[in-house]
Amino acid sequence: VLAWNTTLSSHLRHGDLREATELFRQIPDTRKNVVTYNTMITGYAQAGQLHLAWQIFDAAPKHSIVSFNAILSGCAMHGDLQSAASLFHRMPAWNTVSSTAMIRVLSSRGRIEEARDVFDSMAEHDSISWGTMIHGYLQSGNLHVARDLFHRLPHKTVTSWTTIMSGHGDRGDMEAAAAIFAAMPEHSLVTCNALIAAYARAGQVDEAKRVFAAMPERSVASCNTIVAAMCGAGEVDEAETVIASMPVVDVISSTAIMSGYARAGHLDRAKSLFDSIPEKNRVSWTAILSATVELGNVEEAKCLFDQMPELDVVAVTALIAAYARAGHIDPALELFLAIPDPDDVSWLAIIHALVENGQIAAARGMLELMPDRSND
RNA sequence: UUCCCGUACUAGGAAU
Numbered sequence: 001v002l003a004w005n006t007t008l009s010s011h012l013r014h015g016d017l018r019e020a021t022e023l024f025r026q027i028p029d030t031r032k033n034v035v036t037y038n039t040m041i042t043g044y045a046q047a048g049q050l051h052l053a054w055q056i057f058d059a060a061p062k063h064s065i066v067s068f069n070a071i072l073s074g075c076a077m078h079g080d081l082q083s084a085a086s087l088f089h090r091m092p093a094w095n096t097v098s099s100t101a102m103i104r105v106l107s108s109r110g111r112i113e114e115a116r117d118v119f120d121s122m123a124e125h126d127s128i129s130w131g132t133m134i135h136g137y138l139q140s141g142n143l144h145v146a147r148d149l150f151h152r153l154p155h156k157t158v159t160s161w162t163t164i165m166s167g168h169g170d171r172g173d174m175e176a177a178a179a180i181f182a183a184m185p186e187h188s189l190v191t192c193n194a195l196i197a198a199y200a201r202a203g204q205v206d207e208a209k210r211v212f213a214a215m216p217e218r219s220v221a222s223c224n225t226i227v228a229a230m231c232g233a234g235e236v237d238e239a240e241t242v243i244a245s246m247p248v249v250d251v252i253s254s255t256a257i258m259s260g261y262a263r264a265g266h267l268d269r270a271k272s273l274f275d276s277i278p279e280k281n282r283v284s285w286t287a288i289l290s291a292t293v294e295l296g297n298v299e300e301a302k303c304l305f306d307q308m309p310e311l312d313v314v315a316v317t318a319l320i321a322a323y324a325r326a327g328h329i330d331p332a333l334e335l336f337l338a339i340p341d342p343d344d345v346s347w348l349a350i351i352h353a354l355v356e357n358g359q360i361a362a363a364r365g366m367l368e369l370m371p372d373r374s375n376d
Numbered sequence: 377u378u379c380c381c382g383u384a385c386u387a388g389g390a391a392u
Contacts, residue, residue: 069381100382135384163384191385194386219385227387258387290388
């Protein structure tokens with residue numbers, strides 16, 4: 001069983017859900033233990049296949065707290081607060097993992113106070129629950145509380161240092177971020193990537209390049225980060241040289257350089273790049289969609305939209321904005337009303353669309369319908 | 377030194 005379980009999780013670590021499923025089927029039920037089931041539950045839950053995750057859960061003869069946590073984390077990872085909360089309250093027991101997953105989903109949905117309640121009610125904390133709570137405060141824009149918690153954190157890890165460094169960078173305080181970087185006892189690959197990304201967001205591409213050049217080792221994410229930074233500064237040619245030097249590229253690299261071309265006005269180059277991406281995902285599709293929208297081509301954008309294999313709120317919002325800019329408020333409204341769970345950006349997009357088209361009363365109505373996530 | 381669950385970095389949307 002041990003060998004099977006190890007192979008199973010190795011497939012999942014490589015993102016090979018098919019292979020894992022195949023193996024899981026081949027293992028005789030009598031030879032599976034609770035870990036085998038839990039591993040498979042995790043695989044489905046992280047892939048967003050909650051239904052299949054529950055199927056395995058129900059098929060398992062025994063459950064441990066890990067079985068519950070695996071599903072809970074899947075919900076948390078996908079921002080499904082409703083499912084997460086109801087499972088959290090139905091579980092027979094909680095440990096730090098359960099509470100941390102709950103803190104994460106609550107704070108990612110703007111429920112920072114409730115996240116803090118969970119944190120405060122925990123029997124004991126570890127560096128991960130601290131880090132998650134700190135990250136939650138940063139996401140809600142509360143740098144002061146985040147910093148205060150960080151200072152009270154008994155055992156700071158490279159991860160918590162990186163979290164607080166990025167938090168300062170997000171606020172545009174690159175001096176503080178750089179000071180934190182210098183003060184940390186050690187740097188990981190992710191720490192350096194985070195600093196590069198922070199410099200890029202602050203518009204300091206040269207500093208970003210300096211950090212990148214000084215890195216002893218680089219991951220695909222490191223290269224993708226600097227590629228995006230260069231593209232954001234309009235240096236697509238230089239970004240191409242980074243891409244050319246990479247031993248492997250992924251869908252993120254391709255989408256980044258494609259957007260770079262699109263933003264630089266080379267839509268044709270962007271399109272041919274798009275066609276050459278083997279593993280296009282929602283993000284690649286939306287990127288080419290909004291590049292098309294940028295050029296005011298609503299018909300073509302709609303055509304792309306209809307071809308998308310899967311939609312999300314980001315893609316729909318891009319098309320809403322396209323219609324609105326062209327003065328077509330009706331299809332924009334229709335699209336908006338079909339979104340199952342509109343987020344703040346899509347609400348603001350439709351309200352802005354109504355205002356721009358002179359429908360002030362309707363805009364006012366929408367504004368009132370918009371849920372105030374900070375107060376409940 | 378011991379198979380399964382939670383935290384930090386990279387590509388897409390509105391406004392500013």
